[in-house]
Amino acid sequence: MRIIGGTRRGRKLVDWEGEGIRPVRDFVRSALFNIIADFVADAACLDLYCGTGSIGIEALSRGAKTCTFVDRSHAACRIVRQNLDALDLLSVGEVIEAEAVETIEHLKRRGRRFDLAFIDPPYHQGLVEATLEGLADGLLLTSDPVVIAALGRREEVEERFGVLTRVDARTYGDNRLLFYRR
Numbered sequence: 001m002r003i004i005g006g007t008r009r010g011r012k013l014v015d016w017e018g019e020g021i022r023p024v025r026d027f028v029r030s031a032l033f034n035i036i037a038d039f040v041a042d043a044a045c046l047d048l049y050c051g052t053g054s055i056g057i058e059a060l061s062r063g064a065k066t067c068t069f070v071d072r073s074h075a076a077c078r079i080v081r082q083n084l085d086a087l088d089l090l091s092v093g094e095v096i097e098a099e100a101v102e103t104i105e106h107l108k109r110r111g112r113r114f115d116l117a118f119i120d121p122p123y124h125q126g127l128v129e130a131t132l133e134g135l136a137d138g139l140l141l142t143s144d145p146v147v148i149a150a151l152g153r154r155e156e157v158e159e160r161f162g163v164l165t166r167v168d169a170r171t172y173g174d175n176r177l178l179f180y181r182r
Contacts, residue, residue: 006061043115053080123152136162
């Protein structure tokens with residue numbers, strides 16, 4: 001798996017096989033970043049259920065200011081740190097090994113704000129809705145955020161969560177991307 005755009009384009013990410021992590025496929029990542037291209041530069045990003053960190057690292061390569069990576073898996077966090085180190089991005093990436101919904105509350109208490117939030121949990125476990133509910137009060141988001149949720153093609157999720165309203169939905173094979181805005 002490689003970075004597909006920006007300053008780190010073509011650079012290989014650390015191998016993830018055998019860790020039980022499902023990375024976002026290149027064509028889905030490419031489509032996602034084509035859609036959100038205008039929102040990435042100088043953005044503060046939040047990559048929840050980050051796995052290998054491919055989404056957040058792609059955002060950093062394309063000009064995002066910072067990215068906070070969150071995953072409860074020790075193996076995933078280790079891989080993200082290795083990827084950030086290999087790509088010389090440790091200074092702009094923060095890795096938190098914890099549950100995503102709990103981390104949302106912790107980041108709110110710290111006064112953090114994000115322009116872009118990526119949600120890509122294991123499919124069919126109700127985690128997308130729980131995570132969007134955590135973001136619904138808008139306290140963790142800037143005034144004009146983009147929140148992207150990845151889920152299985154057949155999963156259904158509400159169109160509104162507090163201040164967030166779904167503005168777009170795209171399907172790529174077995175994956176769906178939902179886009180929410182204030």
